[in-house]
Amino acid sequence: MKACVLHGKGDLRYEDVADPIISTDDEVKVKILAGGICGSDQHYYLEGGIGTSIVVREPIVIGHEGCGVVEAVGANVKDLKQGDMVIIRPARPCFKPDCYYCSHHMYSYCENMRHLGSAITFPHVQGLFAESVVVHQVQCRKVREMKPDVAAFAEPLSVAFNGVHQLGDVIGKDVLVMGTGPIGLLCVAAAKVLGANSVTAVDIRDEPLSIAKKMGADAVINSKTDPQAIEALCVHKGQFDCALEATGNGFACEQTMKMVRPEGVISQVGMFGSGHQPKDFGAFATKGLKWHSVFRFYSEFGPAVNALESGRIDPLPLLSASYPAEQCVEAMEAAVSPTTCKVQVRFY
Ligand SMILES: [Zn+2]
Numbered sequence: 382m383k384a385c386v387l388h389g390k391g392d393l394r395y396e397d398v399a400d401p402i403i404s405t406d407d408e409v410k411v412k413i414l415a416g417g418i419c420g421s422d423q424h425y426y427l428e429g430g431i432g433t434s435i436v437v438r439e440p441i442v443i444g445h446e447g448c449g450v451v452e453a454v455g456a457n458v459k460d461l462k463q464g465d466m467v468i469i470r471p472a473r474p475c476f477k478p479d480c481y482y483c484s485h486h487m488y489s490y491c492e493n494m495r496h497l498g499s500a501i502t503f504p505h506v507q508g509l510f511a512e513s514v515v516v517h518q519v520q521c522r523k524v525r526e527m528k529p530d531v532a533a534f535a536e537p538l539s540v541a542f543n544g545v546h547q548l549g550d551v552i553g554k555d556v557l558v559m560g561t562g563p564i565g566l567l568c569v570a571a572a573k574v575l576g577a578n579s580v581t582a583v584d585i586r587d588e589p590l591s592i593a594k595k596m597g598a599d600a601v602i603n604s605k606t607d608p609q610a611i612e613a614l615c616v617h618k619g620q621f622d623c624a625l626e627a628t629g630n631g632f633a634c635e636q637t638m639k640m641v642r643p644e645g646v647i648s649q650v651g652m653f654g655s656g657h658q659p660k661d662f663g664a665f666a667t668k669g670l671k672w673h674s675v676f677r678f679y680s681e682f683g684p685a686v687n688a689l690e691s692g693r694i695d696p697l698p699l700l701s702a703s704y705p706a707e708q709c710v711e712a713m714e715a716a717v718s719p720t721t722c723k724v725q726v727r728f729y
């Protein structure tokens with residue numbers, strides 16, 4: 382079969398790889414329909430890794446956001462059958478009783494995690510930008526017939542749901558979303574659907590801010606062209622009850638801390654690259670803020686899928702382009718361009 386294989390920095394190829402086979406009774410073989418290119422895939426392509434600790438050391442099939450149709454199931458799989466449409470959950474925890482995190486239902490932190498398309502572990506876990514993948518049955522969420530390009534948003538939307546989840550109760554709250562990359566935009570929709578009174582989105586580019594409006598933002602601010610608007614939201618120790626920081630930029634994070642009221646919560650959804658951490662903790666130190674890191678998701682996957690399946694969240698305003706898998710290099714080049722939002726590849 383064919384797959385999108387990254388051989389190292391800047392070297393992505395659509396090429397033949399071995400057909401995956403079901404090797405345990407709990408596994409499911411899925412024919413992939415569509416997948417979204419994530420920021421981590423882009424880092425692998427542009428830099429050959431993420432930071433200094435995660436390095437692509439062998440050819441890896443990229444991709445962890447996707448959906449497909451069941452091709453075959455192992456003997457223990459009762460709830461799925463050939464032809465079912467499924468959305469794939471990329472995390473495969475070990476579920477072993479002697480794993481502290483699995484035995485405490487803290488699956489995201491499993492020390493034996495196998496996450497699709499991840500170079501964290503070696504050998505790397507191959508990803509799902511391939512004609513077929515084999516995954517554990519718990520990684521498959523059956524859905525009724527859905528558009529593949531919508532279904533492929535379930536994984537990033539789950540991250541956004543986790544970000545809102547870590548804010549605690551958002552019902553009736555005025556929520557700030559800092560940064561309108563794909564995750565920030567999905568945070569806008571997630572906060573609104575999960576009960577926020579209002580959502581304000583901030584970025585330094587106008588195009589994604591116009592998408593934020595389509596995703597439900599009540600107000601949008603370009604902090605580059607309208608710094609006075611940001612100043613106005615810092616008065617009286619802040620004007621928001623809570624915030625999702627989705628830039629991973631230290632300065633934006635400092636601004637967020639100034640804009641949230643005392644004792645508010647900030648979900649740190651954006652990942653700080655090395656050297657990009659916030660430096661000024663003045664607002665943080667004096668306002669009793671809670672700063673919650675957000676790493677992937679687990680229980681949020683089902684609710685995120687439900688929101689897409691029911692149509693309560695329409696992610697398609699984020700979709701800039703979709704390419705056939707054989708054009709994965711063009712797709713990746715489009716994804717890394719600052720003018721696009723989400724780019725997908727498709728296998729149909
Ligand atoms: Zn992702």
Ligand SMILES: [Zn+2]
Nearest residue numbers: 475480483491
């Ligand atoms: Zn485990």
